[in-house]
Amino acid sequence: MLTGTRKTVLASAVALALSAGTTAVTVNHSTPRTPAATTSTASSATAWTAGWAASPQRASVSFKPNWSEAGFDNHTVRQVVRVSADGTQARIRLSNAYGTSPLLIERATVARTAKGASVRPGSVRELTFSGSRSASVPAGGQLSSDRAALGLRANDQVTVTLHLKATTGPATFHAQSFTDSYRAKGDHTTDTAASAFTEKTESWYYLSGVDVTGSKPPAPHSSESGAGHSHDHPRDRSGIVLFGDSITDGFASTPNADRRYSDALAARLKSLGKQRPVLNSGIGGNLILNDSAWYGERATTRFSRDALDLPGVGTVVVLGGLNDIGYRETTTQPTYHPAADITGRQLINGHQELIRQAHAKGLRVVGATLLPLGGSDHYGKHSAAASDEFNNWVRTSGAFDAYVDFDKALADPADPEHIRPSFDSGDHLHPNDAGYRAMAAALNPNAL
Template sequence: MRSPHHSFPRRSLMHSAKPRPPRTTGRRGMLAAVTALLTALVVSAAAVAREDARQQPRATGGPVWTGAWGTAVQRPVEGSEDKGPNWSRQGFADQSVRQVVRVATGGSTVRIRLSHTYGTTPLRITAATVGRSAGDAQVWPGTARELRFGGSQGTTIAPGRDAVSDAEALSTSPLEKLTVTLYFAGRTGPATFHRFTTATSYRAAGRHLSDSGGDAFQDATNAWYFLSGVEVSGPATPRRGTVVVFGDSLVDGTGATPGADNRFTDKLAERLVADRRPLDVVNAGIGGNRILNDSPCYGDKAEDRFRRDVLDRPGLRTVIIHLGANDIGAPEMGDPCMGSAPRVTARQLIEGHKKLIRAAHARGVKAVGATILPMKGALFPVYSERGEKVRAAVNHWIRTSGAYDSVLDVDRALASPADPALPRPGYVVEDGLHPNEAGSHAIASAVDLNAL
């Protein structure tokens, strides 16, 4: 929403009857029978190996990278009253930007991913560092590591492209916070960014890449700039991989306490760590995002950003998808920042979901469908009786069609026992729609970890 914002498919290994040996006698007949049986076993083993290779990250002798943290990027846009100020339109010049992120799992080496998706001129990154967060804009002394790009101190990123730093030796622990500091000597122009975060980014005049103190970083906003991923490498275990949660403000974290890491994706990461499952969680939510239509302020439509924000993540195993609420509610909002806001049908939304499922399956990625949250209790205009019928129809399809590999029933996790169209009292923030910490806990608890 706009911010104020099953089971697995069966593996079908063909089980045919055992090969019947040719009707021969003696040693030649026995040899033929053994040869036929061994051939059948080799073919069967090869089929299982191909299936297993499709399901598991490929180990090629090099490091196995996974997305320990990530965000979805957006076009530069002015700040607003509910989103707060940001620096995306003005960009940066002779400034250092320090951004704080929490990684889901640990590793022995780290690298960062930078996005210039919406740039119109080449972007020069003069230098960058990564280190352990000591709170606010501070870095633990002695932990800042200079990042290189193809062996060089900085890099230039062409418009519409990404850049990935070289691997840097920095051991990380599950759920710890890191700081990434970027220095821009020249003008960047407008910045590709993520508009709404529950974390704080800091800005300082001049070059302050390795400062352990935060005194130089006097300016702050709740947005991320150019930084789209932090990736770690660790043991090449078959279970290691990335889970991307793709969606709208429910995923993005509207209603979560700033700096507290209590979005439902954060709580899911904590469940995975507690259960000792080496799966990273990347949050690819954008507040206000829709399946069927772009928005000036709320990101490209889901189909257009799915490859970039989901499929291109390293080590991807599973995607969880929560979308459709803004498509349903946009006609009621009257929000110019939403752009085009046509009324949609359940069939249109279902077709949109099917496209995402097909794209995931084409990459061998499991797709988990999240039902749309209860909308009736919202204190801003988003609910209508017509829209509620569409929501119910889409949720019924997600639960029963079998199109998704598994279902996360967000609707039932949040719904009031007295009226399922309303959220459970105590599970939402003041806007009557988005989950608070208790609601986020309920959603994360409803995730079937074995489905990931």
């Protein structure tokens, strides 16, 4: 729990920041680390940058109804994402990480999004895999497509369409997309109209990334011909991954509006003339220290796959631990149990492991304090004490290359144990759209 002294100091600090028109700032502890050399999963002549990403999960009925457990059988799945990097060419990454048999891709396309399940006429590009229109992704594996000529700018929406002709079985997916995905029977990969896509859910299936390459993208929507290839060039490691749980994933943000904190950060950086790719590797319900059937592998296990190994990434912002310390406090969610009795010290040890992994690969790692959780189903004497211990370590240890104080940035000045009402989605745990914008504003671009 917060002591009276800490409450007074914190309330004063937040009030001062708000009166100055700012939120909390990120504090640098050290000179930025030198990123590891850029690597490519394609030919040595091509340097790819991740423009969008989603973390794969095992099929489950978590959160909202979805198609993951039943899978697909002669369906076309159309999925909409928003990239945060420029390029003249694009490829997709597919994951069958939790499949029990090979995933057969009969046909795939990428296009500019129009509205909903419709795409812009003239923008559809057929994708190939090692030159073939069809492909097989092995059980437990992943696969990248060949490049397709499609000029993109940061914040463009992209539609990826997969025809899954054979029965897939349970599908590797990302449970909470906060963006509609669409399904049709048969092959509708080249359709520009939305009429065949009569079903929808808020999850992504098999799609784990969209990468871009090439310089000098065309003026937005000036031409959809796809003719004109630019020369590939080495990319720097400017990509930023936001890694964490449901708060990073964007829970309670407005659906189909791209208002997660990752979207807000990408928009903020672009408005400041500091445009960088911003990738979201959050999983709702995820834990730092333990695996979950519904909420993904533990953060220390999935960190490399979902963050460190994404192409073009140089910085990771880690926000996680509320579930580790908070699941034991609730009795209303059976999926949370059995919940381990995690201490602040154990949570610190888990983050030290993430720091070690990031630094071993030459990446900069920014730590984040946990948001206030007072009044939520994660709140109790144990979780409050563990949160205080962990947040104090983030602020004072110097273990991270930098840190951001989300706790102070979103705290209610009148009661710092709680999220400020104007930032609260209503469950006293997850921010609303304004809260996510406040999180993006709390990050100092120079520390990224």
